[in-house]
Amino acid sequence: xxxxxxxxxxxxxxxxxxxxxxxxxxxxxxxxxxxxxxxxxxxxxxxxxxxxxxxxxxxxxxxxxxxxxxxxxxxxxxxxxxxxxxxxxxxxxxxxxxxxxxxxxxxxxxxxxxxxxxxxxxxxxxxxxxxxxxxxxxxxxx
Amino acid sequence: xxxxxxxxxxxxxxxxxxxxxxxxxxxxxxxxxxxxxxxxxxxxxxxxxxxxxxxxxxxxxxxxxxxxxxxxxxxxxxxxxxxxxxxxxxxxxxxxxxxxxxxxxxxxxxxxxxxxxxxxxxxxxxxxxxxxxxxxxxxxxxxxxxxxxxxxxxxxxxxxxxxxxxxxxxxxxxxxxxxxxxxxxxxxxxxxxxxxxxxxxxxxxxxxxxxxxxxxxxxxxxxxxxxxxxxxxxxxxxxxxxxxxxxxxxxxxxxxxxxxxxxxxxxxxxxxxxxxxxxxxxxxxxxxxxxxxxxxxxxxxxxxxxxxxxxxxxxxxxxxxxxxxxxxxxxxxxxxxxxxxxxxxxxxxxxxxxxxxxxxxxxxxxxxxxxxxxxxxxxxxxxxxxxxxxxxxxxxxxxx
Numbered sequence: 001x002x003x004x005x006x007x008x009x010x011x012x013x014x015x016x017x018x019x020x021x022x023x024x025x026x027x028x029x030x031x032x033x034x035x036x037x038x039x040x041x042x043x044x045x046x047x048x049x050x051x052x053x054x055x056x057x058x059x060x061x062x063x064x065x066x067x068x069x070x071x072x073x074x075x076x077x078x079x080x081x082x083x084x085x086x087x088x089x090x091x092x093x094x095x096x097x098x099x100x101x102x103x104x105x106x107x108x109x110x111x112x113x114x115x116x117x118x119x120x121x122x123x124x125x126x127x128x129x130x131x132x133x134x135x136x137x138x139x140x141x142x
Numbered sequence: 143x144x145x146x147x148x149x150x151x152x153x154x155x156x157x158x159x160x161x162x163x164x165x166x167x168x169x170x171x172x173x174x175x176x177x178x179x180x181x182x183x184x185x186x187x188x189x190x191x192x193x194x195x196x197x198x199x200x201x202x203x204x205x206x207x208x209x210x211x212x213x214x215x216x217x218x219x220x221x222x223x224x225x226x227x228x229x230x231x232x233x234x235x236x237x238x239x240x241x242x243x244x245x246x247x248x249x250x251x252x253x254x255x256x257x258x259x260x261x262x263x264x265x266x267x268x269x270x271x272x273x274x275x276x277x278x279x280x281x282x283x284x285x286x287x288x289x290x291x292x293x294x295x296x297x298x299x300x301x302x303x304x305x306x307x308x309x310x311x312x313x314x315x316x317x318x319x320x321x322x323x324x325x326x327x328x329x330x331x332x333x334x335x336x337x338x339x340x341x342x343x344x345x346x347x348x349x350x351x352x353x354x355x356x357x358x359x360x361x362x363x364x365x366x367x368x369x370x371x372x373x374x375x376x377x378x379x380x381x382x383x384x385x386x387x388x389x390x391x392x393x394x395x396x397x398x399x400x401x402x403x404x405x406x407x408x409x410x411x412x413x414x415x416x417x418x419x420x421x422x423x424x425x426x427x428x429x430x431x432x433x434x435x436x437x438x439x440x441x442x443x444x445x446x447x448x449x450x451x452x453x454x455x456x457x458x459x460x461x462x463x464x465x466x467x468x469x470x471x472x473x474x475x476x477x478x479x480x481x482x483x484x485x486x487x488x489x490x491x492x493x494x495x496x497x498x499x500x501x502x503x504x505x506x507x508x509x510x511x512x513x514x515x516x517x518x519x520x521x522x523x524x525x526x527x528x529x530x531x532x533x534x535x536x537x538x539x540x541x542x
Contacts, residue, residue: 023479028530031472055487056471056501076501077469078531079476116475 006102009090014109027079030115034081037088040074051130054123055116056080062134068093069138071131083112084127091131096138104128144430144513150420151511160516162484165303165331165460165507167353170417174357177416178409188405190382204408207415208398214418215329215348216339217365223398224406227362228330229256231349232297234364234401235326236260238374244295248287248323250279250309251497252302255490257328261297270493271298276454277307277494285317292321300332304489304505306435306457308336315344324370330354334421334509335431335459340365352410356509357417361410364401371397380404424510431508435461438506438517445524451498460507462489465524468531470504476527482520 020026044061051058056077063070071092073084090107091099113124148154150171153161161169181203187196189204205219212222225231240247241264249257250271261268271287272280279298288294296318301308311327318325326347332338334355340348347370351362366374376383376394380403386393394400439461442448447466464470474486487502488495495502506520 024476024526024530027476027479031530056469077471079472116471 004094004098004101006090006094006098007106010102010106010109013086013089017110027115030082030086031078032082033085034075034078034083037074037081037085038072040072044072045074051123051126053126054080058084058123058127060084060127060130060134062131062138064138068095069099069135071134079116080123083115083124086110086112087127087131091135096135096142099131099135100139104132144434144511145515147424148511148513154511158481160482160519162482162506162508162512162516162520164334164509164512165354165489165505166485167359168334168356168509169511170358170413171356171420173420174413174416178358178413181409181412189408190399200408204406204411207411210415211363211418212365214338214422215333215350215365216341216343217348218368220396220398221365221368221371223364223366223371223401224411225349225362225364226360226407227351227353228328228349229260229351229362231347231362231364232256232326232328233260233263234377235347235349235366236264236266238377238401239370240264240266240295242375246291246294248291248294248296250298252277252279252305252307252309252494253297253299253491254303254328254330255492256330257297257299258493269294273494273497276452277302277305278454278456279309279314281310281313281317284314285320288317288321288323292323294321294323296323296325297328298325299328299330300338301329301335301458302491302494303331303460304491304494304503305452305462306331306460307452307454308332308456308458310456311345312343315346319344331459335428337425346370352414352417355417356420358407358410358413361407361414363414366397368397371401374401376403377401378403428510431510431512432458434508434512434514434517435459437514438508438520441517441521445521445528447528451503460505462503462505464500464503465528468528470502472531473504473524473527476530477520477523480523480526482523484520 040059040061045059049059049061051060056075058075058080059073061072071088075081113122151169152172153169185196185199187200189201191197208222209219212219225234246267246269247261248269248271251273272283274280298309298314300311315325324346327345329338329348329350333350346367348365353359383395383400383403384392385395442463449464449466451462470486477484484506486504489505
């Protein structure tokens with residue numbers, strides 16, 4: 001599996017998340033990440049940007065700048081915002097090729113799906129899928 | 143007293159979980175598990191078939207269970223059809239009865255999806271009965287609508303799964319009959335909490351699930367007045383519902399067996415009876431459940447930014463609320479991490495959520511095993527969650 005900046009970021013995040021002995025401290029950290037999420041312009045809260053399968057509403061917006069993809073997001077729930085912020089930290093500011101090179105299995109180290117209770121559909125998987133869809137679309141254009 | 147009841151439920155033996163999601167499904171007492179195990183280990187055989195002793199024993203236990211469950215809700219034995227649960231019971235009535243006789247169904251705005259979608263699936267038009275500000279059905283409007291639409295079909299929940307409102311079922315049935323309407327009552331949330339007498343209520347159909355009343359999942363029942371059941375065509379075809387089968391034509395048994403095609407959930411039926419028997423022995427503690435609900439409501443009202451949705455007194459089994467400025471899912475996740483299990487979301491009742499202009503609520507739902515200590519722990523956990531979710535650090539360093 002190719003090692004790039006993305007996989008390093010995943011490793012670093014996994015280490016950070018493992019630091020917490022108390023589960024509530026971990027959530028406090030995730031909530032802080034959520035609070036720090038860059039405000040998403042209302043015009044990007046569209047149906048196309050809405051992530052399907054989440055129990056709360058999550059919008060994921062993507063744009064390209066100088067060959068790199070950037071992600072912005074928002075949600076009406078704070079913990080989910082923290083989660084999406086984690087994904088943005090991992091995937092934003094990388095080329096579509098760099099993103100597509102990363103096997104999503106790497107993310108399992110983060111145990112993200114344990115952070116939100118899974119409904120009938122897995123919201124986290126949908127968010128990740130959306131990032132990869134954006135990356136594929138961008139890659140196809142090239 | 144409820145601490146003693148908790149001991150009857152093996153689920154609570156090995157953990158400190160506060161379980162406040164009994165409106166979704168209740169925990170099961172040991173006696174229910176024992177009775178089901180007894181069937182599997184001592185007389186496991188199919189029912190209504192063959193001649194051997196084991197089959198006889200299984201059939202007897204199965205039919206005794208039907209008899210007990212029927213009497214428990216005031217029905218005659220042959221008026222009780224086993225189904226997978228309330229949902230299947232409503233689908234069954236929609237498909238085998240209402241579809242061929244009616245074009246519209248009258249429902250309240252409070253209904254669970256299982257009392258909305260089955261009618262839509264049969265192509266029936268839904269007419270919505272409006273609620274007042276406390277989420278009670280507006281009786282004048284109800285009567286007016288039925289006066290204008292006599293001989294219609296009405297389907298209403300006995301107790302709301304998302305706001306605990308107890309509907310004035312007897313009155314609603316009475317008005318329905320005044321205009322020659324037929325009425326089905328969704329009793330999913332009522333069975334564990336209220337004494338039900340379908341004859342006294344004069345309900346035409348009444349649907350229940352075992353698993354919300356201390357019984358196993360996958361089993362429930364439909365009560366129907368015998369004359370109505372007799373006029374209904376089978377819902378599904380298969381073994382044990384026929385008198386004669388040839389490749390040209392088949393003829394069917396009388397109700398209720400006509401509607402029970404294939405091997406039934408035998409252990410679950412037996413467990414269903416055991417659950418109701420258990421419930422019967424605890425009937426006197428029902429008052430304590432009401433006291434607990436009032437206690438929880440008082441405690442919740444003490445929280446800042448609490449949003450409750452009804453001031454009605456005719457409430458039972460559950461309380462729905464929100465904390466202003468906080469997403470219900472965030473609270474739900476943080477409570478779960480503190481071993482408080484309750485439900486957040488739309489509770490399968492999207493139309494009422496839409497009417498209230500919300501995406502969902504946080505719902506505490508109660509059973510006989512809940513204690514004041516459960517409520518105290520929950521309130522503490524909610525306070526902790528609110529604290530985490532609303533403290534204003536604005537610490538940008540976390541995001542890098």
